[in-house]
Amino acid sequence: MNTKVDVRDVSLNYRKMNVIDQVSFTMETGKTYGLIGRNGAGKTTLLSLLTGFRLPDAGDIQVNGEPLFENRMMMPKVNLIYPADYADESDNAKSYFETAEKYRPHFDRAYAEELAEKFGFPVKKPINKLSTGMQSAFNATLGLAARTEVTLFDEVYNGMDAPTREAFYQEFVREQERHPRIMVLSTHLVSEMDYLFDHVFMLHNQKLIADAPTDELQSRAFTVTGGQALVDEVTKQMAVIHEEELGGMKRAVIYDANNDVKQKEAAEAGLGIGAVTLQDLFIYLTGGGNGHE
């Protein structure tokens, strides 16, 4: 069954600070959403709202047209996987699998055990005795094997070594093909994970500043390179989000929904045109660049 999540004008305040500000978007089954933002942008808070861990101060979150918060039918469909503190957790992964099997409608125990073997963590060892990387692999296993209609991974890779991260990404893709669902990957390791995203939500200063399919978002940005004076002249009326100068040369990054026309203008003026990676776009849009807009 297809699942749809609607987030409408959601805001949240915490100790008189606005931590989520009028965020709206929708999500649909079969798509992987990248939730990207700098530290403190509100990613984890937004995910906690999407899981019903918190009630927004304004706006509403619906799953298949029904309010999510405290909804007995909907809450088991949503699963947030986050780097939990297991310092006092003496239970083992096996016992967690048993609980998940009981409370999660589609939890696949055999698959969970297969993943444990693949990621290389013991299921009978107390979780607080596992390394941070193994705890993260255990978390990832719970998320993948629960097969909830909405699966949210918050910085799930913490502590995982490169081979385990790669194994997780591969399994993630396979699982999305076999059991399509709404998957959200919250991260600031954009360059490593961007190929997994069908769609990007970019949070900055508690607001959603980008909500678009990954290709479309990237196609809104391009670089122009050429002599400094010419670049300045051509980009005068464009939305420049980043600039670099070296000798007499200048490179500017343009971010504009109407980029076809702008690119054509720049190319006709004799400037070199280039693409922008999602990671660079993220850096420039969230204040890491030195654009003049």
Place this chain on the structure above:
Amino acid sequence: MSDGFSAVKSITSDLFKIQMKWTLSFFSVVLVVFLLLDASWFFTRQAPDVTLAAFIFEPSKIYMLVIGIVPWFAYFTYFISHGVTRKDYFAGTAISAALLAVGLMGLTFAVSGLIHMIEPITGYAPIGTEQSLALISSHPAAQLTGTMIVLFLYYLAGWIVAIGFYRFHISGGFASIAIVIILLSITDAIWAQGNVIVIDWFRHIQPLIDTAALPFTVLVGLSLILAGAALTALWLSTRRTPVKMG
């Protein structure tokens, strides 16, 4: 998870099993202490002046207060993370607490019965075997009912402290302790109990209401009203509480 799955039943069962394991450990320790204290009987042949049921009652109150605190911190986030609603978690906790009070008293009476059974063999005969608990009614069923209600209220008191600190931080935690002192004072006053936690201030008010003169059903009714008030306060604090992602 089957189609007929009930989260409340499942939470109740899970929490009851976990807490009953703790309770068995607690009971074993108290039983050993009781037996050690009574070991003098084998040497003096003088009957001990307290039964197991009476001996365990005061420690049980403290025990229920403490385990009322623990599950919230250990299991609230855990179960909500598994897609359980606050309402179901709340109901499961309340029911399992009531069952725990029944279980603890059932265990006490079962072991007391065993001790009673071996009496002809050993000659062991503690005074007051028939008046197992120091409650106002002499009827065993009434004593049992009253005891379970008191233990349940002590569990709720622990739960109030837990949610006070969890939801309302340090200041709320201390406020919840004040509320609990009042709750337990009233509980002990209703059942004419010596108060093990509360300072003596309540004894000045207690004589104004002579609970000993009230019928048993009224005492039960008053206790249930108190439990209802505590549960209402707990639910109001729980229903929108943010889940801490620790």
